[in-house]
Amino acid sequence: MSHKEKDDWTKPSVMTVGNSSIHRHIHPGVYKTEPVIGDHKALSTAAAALDLDKGNTSQSIDMSLTSILSAEAIENAVKDCQAPDTFCYKKFFQLCGLSSKTPKEIKDVFQILDEDNSGFIEESELKYFLQRFVPGARTLTEAETKTFISAADDDNDGRIGAEEFQTMVLS
Numbered sequence: 396m397s398h399k400e401k402d403d404w405t406k407p408s409v410m411t412v413g414n415s416s417i418h419r420h421i422h423p424g425v426y427k428t429e430p431v432i433g434d435h436k437a438l439s440t441a442a443a444a445l446d447l448d449k450g451n452t453s454q455s456i457d458m459s460l461t462s463i464l465s466a467e468a469i470e471n472a473v474k475d476c477q478a479p480d481t482f483c484y485k486k487f488f489q490l491c492g493l494s495s496k497t498p499k500e501i502k503d504v505f506q507i508l509d510e511d512n513s514g515f516i517e518e519s520e521l522k523y524f525l526q527r528f529v530p531g532a533r534t535l536t537e538a539e540t541k542t543f544i545s546a547a548d549d550d551n552d553g554r555i556g557a558e559e560f561q562t563m564v565l566s
C-alpha cells in the first residue's frame with residue numbers, strides 16, 4: 396500500500412470490503428462483524444483459486460513418466476536390463492514406448508530426466524536413469540553411463556542436450 400493510499404484509507408466514512416459497504420460512523424459495531432463474513436467468503440474464493448493454480452503448477456513440474464509412457468511398458472523395459480551392463484538405450488527406448496512418442500512428449504521426458512533443470516542430462520543424472528522410471532531399479536554402471544552419453548553427445552560437451560536426446564531416441 397502506497398503512502399497516498401494509506402492516507403486516503405483513513406478519510407472515507409464508507410469502507411468497502413468484498414460486497415459489504417460499511418458506514419463506520421453510523422454502525423461502528425457492524426464494522427467489526429459484517430466484514431468478517433464478507434472477508435471470509437472473499438478469502439475462501441481466493442484460497443480456492445490459489446489451490447487450483449498450485450495444482451496446475453505442481454502438475455507441470457512433477458509431471459511423471461507414467462503420464463507419457465505406460466507403466467507396463469516401463470516395467471518391461473527396466474526388467475529387460477536388470478542385470479548390470481545389459482542396458483541398451485535403443486532397446487530401452489523401444490520397449491518403454493518412447494521411440495514412438497511425439498517430439499513434444501520426448502522433450503517432456505527429457506525435462507523429467509533433467510532433474511536439476513540445467514537444460515542437460517549430465518553423467519550424474521544418467522547414473523540414476525533407470526530409477527527415474529522405476530524407483531527400485533538399479534543404477535547404471537559407469538561403462539553404461541559412458542556409452543549412453545557418447546551415443547548421444549554430438550557436440551562432445553560431456554552431457555546430453557534436449558536435441559541430442561531427441562535425435563538419440565528417434566535414431
Ligand SMILES: [Ca+2]
Binds near residue numbers: 513
Ligand atoms: Ca541436468
Ligand SMILES: [Ca+2]
Binds near residue numbers: 554559
Ligand atoms: Ca552434448
